[in-house]
Amino acid sequence: MPKKLNVLLMPLILITACMYVGAYIHLIPSIWLNIFIYLPFVFAGVLILLAWHFNKGRLLVIAILLCIPLYQSFFNENGLSSLSYITVTVVNLSVVAFMRERGFFNRFAVNRIAFIGMQLAWCLAFEKEWVSFPILNERILANETPIWSTLILWGGIVACLILSKLYWWRTESDIGAGVLITQVALVILFYVVNSENQISLLLSGCFLVWILYILIESHRMAYVDDLTQLNSRRALNEKLLALPKRYVVAMVDVDHFKRFNDTYGHDMGDLVLYRVANELSKVSGGGKPFRYGGEEFTIIFFNKRWSDVEDSLENLRESIENMRVSVIDPKKGIAKNVQVTVSLGVSESRVNMTPEEVIKLSDEALYQAKRKGRNRIELNKKQT
Incomplete structure (x- = not known):
């Protein structure tokens, strides 16, 4: 199997499995459904701990980004109704793919987290109508058509999906494959999924993609020579x-x-x-x-x-x-x-x-x- 498909296989299987289980969520006993709600929170904690243990700043940023839809789903009264928060997550995931690894928590990590915080502040300001640009709220053509802000946000999401696909295809890297699959899962999360349990499963799958990534990466670092890419x-x-x-x-x-x-x-x-x-x-x-x-x-x-x-x-x-x-x-x-x-x-x-x-x-x-x-x-x- 070509390497580019091999690195895509594991995250694709994980997300597909979560979607499959979500489709038959009504057949699962209620006692298990109560556990599903807490799974993404547990996996978020595990991912942050692993990122700290292996000194991976990019994984810390990814964990924070995935916590945005997690927070929106379970603590925001409007749920995932705001496209801007998903856009922030998708766009910054593409940025993470191009970032260099600089360690878990230092001035670089602080700058990255502050940059994400600034974007979230803008999203909150628009959501609360503290700031507004009237032209962005106008319909594109006529009634029932999207407004300009929605078109711009979806344009950004589609552009990032294309960019991530090209990055994965050219580099054949695990992080490129993980970013692409996570972005696709988040789009499905916003556009298709509406059940709280299904949201929990899909977000759990996203966190699991990166937990497995860091475990596979740590194994590779131990058993593959970094310079020659041969076994060590x-x-x-x-x-x-x-x-x-x-x-x-x-x-x-x-x-x-x-x-x-x-x-x-x-x-x-x-x-x-x-x-x-x-x-x-x-x-x-x-x-x-x-x-x-x-x-x-x-x-x-x-x-x-x-x-x-x-x-x-x-x-x-x-x-x-x-x-x-x-x-x-x-x-x-x-x-x-x-x-x-x-x-x-x-x-x-x-x-x-x-x-x-x-x-x-x-x-x-x-x-x-x-x-x-x-x-x-x-x-x-x-x-x-």
């Missing part, structure tokens, strides 16, 4: 605990990487690591790549022997050798294409040998490949 050393260590009896371990090291860093700088070095990792992620033969540390990577082939993976590793080595990386020469200030190569050391699993010992054998083979000229593959044939 921690993920490798856990995978080593559940290996089959037969497997192959390949250690991969970027040749002359220190010299490259000294020549072009660490930014260009990071670019090289990212490009190499991208090639590693395409390895055939069922290999699973990990970032081992620095410029070194590990590939594990499950239920394979050397004869099964030899061609796959050779194709990988050749693909990296044929790859060209565009870098900036700091001395001349010009862009140039450079060639990158890797050396590989390989070892098969052995009887009565732990995965760590097999990795050590692969490391020994890697050093042999380095000594023999680099840009080559060496198999450790050492007998136990």
Whole structure:
């Protein structure tokens, strides 16, 4: 499944499930209905606590934004009748998608919350008619047509939905998918849902989308390397605990990487690591790549022997050798294409040998490949 659809799947399932349950709300025992009313408040508290625990300022802003329709639904005598509050929530959710993460509560968070508060103050002023612009209350064409203010607000909502869809489609990010689904749910909440219990369910779904997002994001941070987007050393260590009896371990090291860093700088070095990792992620033969540390990577082939993976590793080595990386020469200030190569050391699993010992054998083979000229593959044939 394409990544852009994969990141959309979970929030879509959650909101769809809430809408499905809401459609059959009349079949649910009344004792459960009383619990549903409190669910969004509980999930709002959980989301804020998780945002604080993981130091996520964007999640704090999202929780505050979702509290706006929550407050309007249960504490405002007019309920969700005011389109302006939903518009504030939808518009600011789009803004959140483009914000950089700066921590849970600091001057940036205060500024963002103050900005939202200013918008809510304007909504309240218009609602109470403390301020008014007569032209905004005029009908667009004739009787029964919307007034100008309604058209402007819906125009803002539609524009934000389109913007969020484009952002999700281009970035394939979890936060982009979550923002889009949450905005759609809020439009449904305003335009379709009218039962208090259905509102509770749909708002609970919106909070759950972001609770799951922060849990998935924290898991990704722990098990996925931020630079290369490969599985991290921690993920490798856990995978080593559940290996089959037969497997192959390949250690991969970027040749002359220190010299490259000294020549072009660490930014260009990071670019090289990212490009190499991208090639590693395409390895055939069922290999699973990990970032081992620095410029070194590990590939594990499950239920394979050397004869099964030899061609796959050779194709990988050749693909990296044929790859060209565009870098900036700091001395001349010009862009140039450079060639990158890797050396590989390989070892098969052995009887009565732990995965760590097999990795050590692969490391020994890697050093042999380095000594023999680099840009080559060496198999450790050492007998136990």
